Amino acid sequence: MIRSLRFRLAIGAVIAVMLSLATVWWSLSRLFTDYVRDRYVAEMTALADSVAAAAVWDKTRFTLNAAWSDTRLGAPAGGRYWQFEAGGQEPLRSRSLWDTRLGDEPLTASDMPPFETTAGPDGAPVLVLSRRSRLEDAPEAGEFTVRVAFAEREITNALEAFHAWLRTMLLLTAAVLSAAAFIQAALGLTPLDRLRGVVARIRAGDVARLDDEGPLEVRPLVREINLLLDERETAIERARQRASDLAHGLKTPLTVLAQLTSRLDPDAADLALRQIDLVRQRADRQLQAARLGVERMATTDVGALMGKLVQVLKPLTEDRGIDWRIDCPSGLSLEADPADLAEAIGNLLDNAAKWTSRRIEAKARREEGAVILTIGDDGPGLTEADRAAMLARGASADASGSGLGLAITADIARAYGGDLTLGASTLGGLEARLSFPERRG
The missing domain is CATH 3.30.565.10 (Histidine kinase-like ATPase, C-terminal domain)
Structure with a gap:
């Protein structure tokens, strides 16, 4: 069990900071991931639309009547790929696919829908977006599918770079906020340390009461301690008064009894005087015990x-x-x-x-x-x-x-x-x- 109030407050603040930063991590990571995926979806959709728009039916087969300025489509394993599939004809492909066809290996679901994943021309994973379409002036068999893809490492590298930056930023933020939490707990409890010092001075007899000045949260405690000190002084005075009354109340009867022993024979008088002296000693002992603990330290x-x-x-x-x-x-x-x-x-x-x-x-x-x-x-x-x-x-x-x-x-x-x-x-x-x-x- 943690007994330090300062440590409890600091640990509570640190836990709150960690939970908040974990929420920030999850939220920013999700937002950035969705943002990056949407950007790639938009880019791949535009590429698929441009391929579909270039499709031409020449009575016997489909051809593509377009050229793309993106050099990545013309370089083997360049990182951008398209593939046009229609009827029973051989698929038309970008030069970047080289001798590979998208779909030679089964397409599987990826962590970023609507993309699917498969192996690219260099064996590295690629993310594939498939779009089905139809040319209006083509015969019934004129339906076609356009598949566009990009290297999966592009998106994973972007996410890893962002997560590394985010991790560093949040760790620094956590360190600063945790240090601030410990400092805040220490400063917040400083009035209690001062109060403890004043109470120690009261116990040592240097001062009689606590000063009412201080933080608003501590003033009720100061007032209660001062009231307790007032009650203690009252109890001390009453104890002293009762002890004094008892001493005076016993002194006279014992003096009278001591005087009466003169009428007894010597042996009886000696015994009586010893008993009277014993009563005095026992009374002194009880008076001493009553006084203990009420004097100022x-x-x-x-x-x-x-x-x-x-x-x-x-x-x-x-x-x-x-x-x-x-x-x-x-x-x-x-x-x-x-x-x-x-x-x-x-x-x-x-x-x-x-x-x-x-x-x-x-x-x-x-x-x-x-x-x-x-x-x-x-x-x-x-x-x-x-x-x-x-x-x-x-x-x-x-x-x-x-x-x-x-x-x-x-x-x-x-x-x-x-x-x-x-x-x-x-x-x-x-x-x-x-x-x-x-x-x-």
Whole structure:
């Protein structure tokens, strides 16, 4: 299936051009063939009439009382021939027939009626026109037949020359019109290319709306996209408002519950505070998930962002002598909200800093249209079963909130069409592999 609209339009135009030119070929070929045949019919009819008009009855036989100026009639195999047949007398013939008689070989139908075809004096085919007539002052046996002929190659050569010229002309016309069809399709779809570029700038956050200027055919699409952008902004504002309302709605009851724990015995109070903190974390996770995908897109430099996050975490691990190593090529970027990307990478770096013994490696690279970030440590790591449970939906955190950052990171990755997987690091601990598509769409 052809997916390119430009190619479809061009191919459709080329097919229409080819069908039109095929019709022109058939029409012109038929017209020229009929024209050439009619010219030869007229010429041969005039020759037959002149032969018939020269017939004279001299009481015993027919003779011809005329001379023809056409030298082709007097030269052997000259290309023009006549033959006069009457009664039982020997046929009278033009000198061009030499010792051949038209009709010695059977006359057969040709592709150009009313002509028939037979062999000429040189063995080449000739086209024959036969006319029957009668002389008024001749006896009952005075009927006669005049046959005139010409070399078939004359008409075939004329048709071949015309068809060669016509073929060349139509091929050139087809080439020019086909090129024009591709150019027209390319120029006709240029506004869509411009529209795609502006939409990409909107997604990157450079502009807010589409310009209403442009071809009349594209303006309805531009208006619909602008309406969609307006609805998106409205939905974003509503989502933010609801998230804010939810945060404020939970903050006060949780604060009151935390204060009430002071009335409990120490063990019960500690358990209650952990549960309240867990509720706060789960609420934060759901608020984060609600915010995903509604922020304006931007192009984020992965290496610069990773460097900033490491600089924030380094002071917290200096007393442990942690060795941070970053490997990220310059210019590697993603179309993602910087806050989302910072939280996803920050959660992984924070988790690695929490469990590592001496060393953390953070790497980023391009791989088959995606950006892959891996963060590994030399800590105790997790078993395969624990890694699967850590990312399972709804089971990403225990009572202390451990693993919630990984679950949030997984949500962020999925929101952008990516994924988070956990495995064994070459350093001996846990390795988190975070993937994002390099281009969204």
